[in-house]
Amino acid sequence: MTIESGRTSSISRHINRALIGVVALMLIVFSIFIITYNINKTDRHLNERLNNILKMASIYVGPAVWQLHYDYIHKTVDALFLQDILVYFSIRDDLERELAVKHRPPYEGKPFSFFRNSKKFKTGRMKILYQETYLGTLQVAVSRDRVYKELAGSTLIAVVAMTLIITAVVVTTILITRRRIIFPILKLQESAARIASGNLETDVDKGGADEIGHLAKDLDIMRKSIRGLIHDLKGANLQLEEYAGTLERKVEERTQRLSETLKAVEYANNMITGSIRYAEKIQSSLLPAAETLDHFLDDYFIIWEPSDIVGGDIYQVEHTGRGCLIAVFDCTGHGIPGAFMTMIAGTMFKRAASGSNFHDPAKLLQTLNVGLVSVLYRDGKETVSDDGMDAGLCYIDPQRETLVYAGAKIHLIRIEEDELITIKGDRRSLGYRDTDTGYMFTNHKIDLKPGMRFYLSSDGYTGQAGGPKGLSLGKRRMNEKLLEIHQKSFDSQKADLLDYLNEWQGDRERQDDVTVIGFGFNL
Numbered sequence: 179m180t181i182e183s184g185r186t187s188s189i190s191r192h193i194n195r196a197l198i199g200v201v202a203l204m205l206i207v208f209s210i211f212i213i214t215y216n217i218n219k220t221d222r223h224l225n226e227r228l229n230n231i232l233k234m235a236s237i238y239v240g241p242a243v244w245q246l247h248y249d250y251i252h253k254t255v256d257a258l259f260l261q262d263i264l265v266y267f268s269i270r271d272d273l274e275r276e277l278a279v280k281h282r283p284p285y286e287g288k289p290f291s292f293f294r295n296s297k298k299f300k301t302g303r304m305k306i307l308y309q310e311t312y313l314g315t316l317q318v319a320v321s322r323d324r325v326y327k328e329l330a331g332s333t334l335i336a337v338v339a340m341t342l343i344i345t346a347v348v349v350t351t352i353l354i355t356r357r358r359i360i361f362p363i364l365k366l367q368e369s370a371a372r373i374a375s376g377n378l379e380t381d382v383d384k385g386g387a388d389e390i391g392h393l394a395k396d397l398d399i400m401r402k403s404i405r406g407l408i409h410d411l412k413g414a415n416l417q418l419e420e421y422a423g424t425l426e427r428k429v430e431e432r433t434q435r436l437s438e439t440l441k442a443v444e445y446a447n448n449m450i451t452g453s454i455r456y457a458e459k460i461q462s463s464l465l466p467a468a469e470t471l472d473h474f475l476d477d478y479f480i481i482w483e484p485s486d487i488v489g490g491d492i493y494q495v496e497h498t499g500r501g502c503l504i505a506v507f508d509c510t511g512h513g514i515p516g517a518f519m520t521m522i523a524g525t526m527f528k529r530a531a532s533g534s535n536f537h538d539p540a541k542l543l544q545t546l547n548v549g550l551v552s553v554l555y556r557d558g559k560e561t562v563s564d565d566g567m568d569a570g571l572c573y574i575d576p577q578r579e580t581l582v583y584a585g586a587k588i589h590l591i592r593i594e595e596d597e598l599i600t601i602k603g604d605r606r607s608l609g610y611r612d613t614d615t616g617y618m619f620t621n622h623k624i625d626l627k628p629g630m631r632f633y634l635s636s637d638g639y640t641g642q643a644g645g646p647k648g649l650s651l652g653k654r655r656m657n658e659k660l661l662e663i664h665q666k667s668f669d670s671q672k673a674d675l676l677d678y679l680n681e682w683q684g685d686r687e688r689q690d691d692v693t694v695i696g697f698g699f700n701l
Contacts, residue, residue, distance in 0.1 A: 197351060201344050201345070204344055205340065205341060205344065208340050212333055212340075213333055216333050221300075224263070224300055224320060224322065225300070227261070227263060227320065228300055228302045228318060228320050229302070231258060231261065231264065231302075231318055231320070232302050232303075232304040232316055232318055233304075234258070235254065235258055235267075235304075235316050235318070236304055236305075236306055236307070236316060238254045239251060239254055239269060239306055239316065240306050240307060240308040240313065241308060242254065243269065243271065243277065243306055243308070243313045243314055244308040244309075244311075244313060248277065248278070251269060251277060251278050252278055255267055255269070255278050255280050256280070259280055263320040263321055264282075264318070264319075264320055265281065265282040265284075265285055265293065265299065265319050265320060265321045266279075266280070266281050266282070266285060266288065266290065266293050266299075266317070266318065266319035267279070267280050267316075267317070267318050267319075268280075268290060268316075268317045269306070269314060269315075269316060269317075270314050270315045270317070271313065271314040272312055272313055272314050274315075277314065282321075290317045290319065293319035294319070297322075298321065298322055298323060299319045299320065299321055299322060300319070300320050300322060301317070301318065301319045301320075302317075302318050302319075303315055303316065303317050303318075304316045304318075310641065310643075310650060311650070312649060312650075464492065464494075464520070464521065464524045465482070465492070465493065465494075466493070466494060466495035470495045470497060470502075471495055471502075471504075471697075473497070473502075474497060474501075474502035474574060474576060475502075475574075475697045475698075475699070476698060476699055477667070477668045477697065477698050478668055478695070478696060478697035478698070479668040479669060479671055479672035479694075479695070479696050479697075480493065480672075480694075480695050481639075481672060481675060481676060481692060481693065481694040481695075482692075482693050483688075483691070483692045483693075484512065484513075484516075484517075484691045485512050485513075485638070485687075485688040485689065485690055485691050485692075486512060486513040486514075487513075488513065488514060488516070488517035489512045489513065489516050489517060489520075489691035490508065490509040490510065490511050490512040490513075490515070490516020490517065490519055490520060490691050491506070491507065491508055491509070491512075491516075491520070491636050491638065491691035491692070491693040492506075492507050492509070492520035492523060492524055492693075493505060493506050493507070493634075493693055493695055494507070494524055494527050494528070496527075496528065496531040496532075496536070498536060500575065500577065501536075501537060501573055501574055501575040501576070501577075502573070502574045502576075503531055503536065503539070503542075503571060503572070503573050503574075504571070504572045504574065504634070504695065504697070505527055505569060505570065505571045505572075506569065506570045506588060506634045506635070506636060506693055506695060507520065507523040507524075507527070507567050507568070507569050508567060508568040508569070508588065508636035508637060508638070508691075508693070509523055509565075509566075509567040510564075510565040510566055510567065511565075512690060512691050516691065519565060519567065522550070522553060522554075523546075523550075523567055523569075526546055526549045526550065526553070527542075527546065529549075530542050530545040530546055530549065533545075536573075537573055537575075537582070538573070538582070538621065539571035539572065539573050539582055539583060539584035539619075539621060540584040540618065540619040540620055540621040541619075542571055542584070543569060543571060543584050543585075543586055543608065543619040544617065544618055544619055546569065546608050546609075547586075547606075547608045547609060547613060547615055547617065548615045550566060550567070550608055550609025550613075551609055551613060551615050554566075554609055555611060563611075564610055564611045564612075565609065565610070566607045566608050566609035566610035566613065567586075567607065567608050567609060568586050568587040568588050568607050568608070568636070568637070569585065569586045569587075569588055569608055570583070570584075570585040570586070570588030570589070570590060570603060570634045571583065571584050571585070572590065572632070572634065574626075579625060579626040580623060580624065580625055580626060581623070581624045581626055581632070582621050582622070582623050582624075583601055583603075583621070583622045583624065584603065584604075584619045584620060584621050584622065585601075585602070585603015585604060585619075586603055586604055586606055586607055586608050586619065587603055587604070587605060587606065587607050588603050588634065588635070588636065589601060589602050589603050590603070590622070590632060590633070590634060591632065591633040591634075591635075591657070591660065592624065592630065592631070592632055593630070593631040593632075593633075593660060593661065593664045594627065594629070594630050594631075595629075596661070596664075598657050598660065598661050600653075600657075601622050601624075603619075603620075604617075604619050604620055606619070626699050627699075628699065629698070629699075630698060630699055631660075631664045631696065631697075631698045632696070632697055632698065633660060633694065633695065633696045634694070634695045635656070635693065635694040635695075636690075636691065636692065636693040636694075637690065638689070638690035638691045638692035638693065639651065639656060639675075639679060639692050639693075639694055640652055640653050640655075640656050641689060641690055642679060642682060642683055642686075642688065642689055642690070642692070643683075643686055643689060644682040644683040644684050644686055645682055645684075648686070651679070651682050655682075659674070659675065659678050663675070668696055668697070668698070671696055672696070675694060679692070
């Protein structure tokens, strides 16, 4: 019995050691996993909260910065500081001037670089954009301390709970193993050793023998099951081959139907494209002939490039024996909807210019405003749509050597003796639902001199995104380009402006219709 107890002790010891090793390994792996998981989860959560703060701030701060509404800016900052993780928040304008800043009391006066260089905080920056215009920058810092304290507590609780659970499982496993496996095996080994020593009368535990018998029967059942499974697999393979043939026929049929559908779609697309191409011809026919401008202007260029086949920009020229009207319209939208608006704009402009206000661009704009509202909202202003346009009108009187300009959000650029002057139109558009039909626009009279250069442009040129940072080209860059090229011939100016726009645009898509008219006088 000494040998038996020694064997029992040896088997138990090996099993116990193995279980303890497994438990220790599981605890280590679990601890590493739970710590790593919680850290990653916490960082993700912190990043999400930081991004949410930046996004929420940019939504509310953008209009306030655009309007320079400082009281609303500070109220927005105070509201954001209700989030307990926020420790620093600042708003800077596009010239890096500080519009608003707030700290948690422990960090009063600390600059943004202090938080950015410390591992105790997570920082973020976001541009402030309003109507695709860069207004400034948001700078935010949030604290990691509170989140990591919660992380340490939750991790400790998880590790302790896991330790208790695994310990209970191990103790239970050891007890069951000793009772159900080790002791029965040792009894069977004692019987086998007695038989091997020649004691054939050894009473073998019939329970053990019965279990082996059941195991043999189970093995035979398994053999029969495998044999039946192989037979079933062969049958299934034959069915699979049959299904494969059927599937191949269905694929061919569906491929044929898809091909027919694609042909129908291609036909429909060709029909639509053809219709739009025809609409392009119709819209182009609304544009004035070059001879009309040649009669009144010494030199000029026209850039008219819809972003789609047709567009929402249009220019018009009307003349009498005495003078000439040049107009640029930038209608709501582009593509087909914009093209329909240009037809309305061109028709109403011709009607208005045929009256007694031909020589008065301001009155023409007021007439267009009233006419557009009556046409677009004849069923009442409760309609869902809200359409209109921006416009710039120049009346040129060659005999009096004068130019009269009026604009609705479109400005006139004048270059004289290497000096660029922007003559701003009124900050009102035409035809929108809430437009004041009684508003009177302003005329600007200019005495013409030899060498003067004038430019009218829709916002498609300055609004094109591009460059290394994907920003809008902007009025400043366009003005600098005009000053650079204004002494060249107008054909050369047109080529330079288009090259500059295409280079700025790069691989990006054209965002809006582009219309630029330049003209000059040599009186």
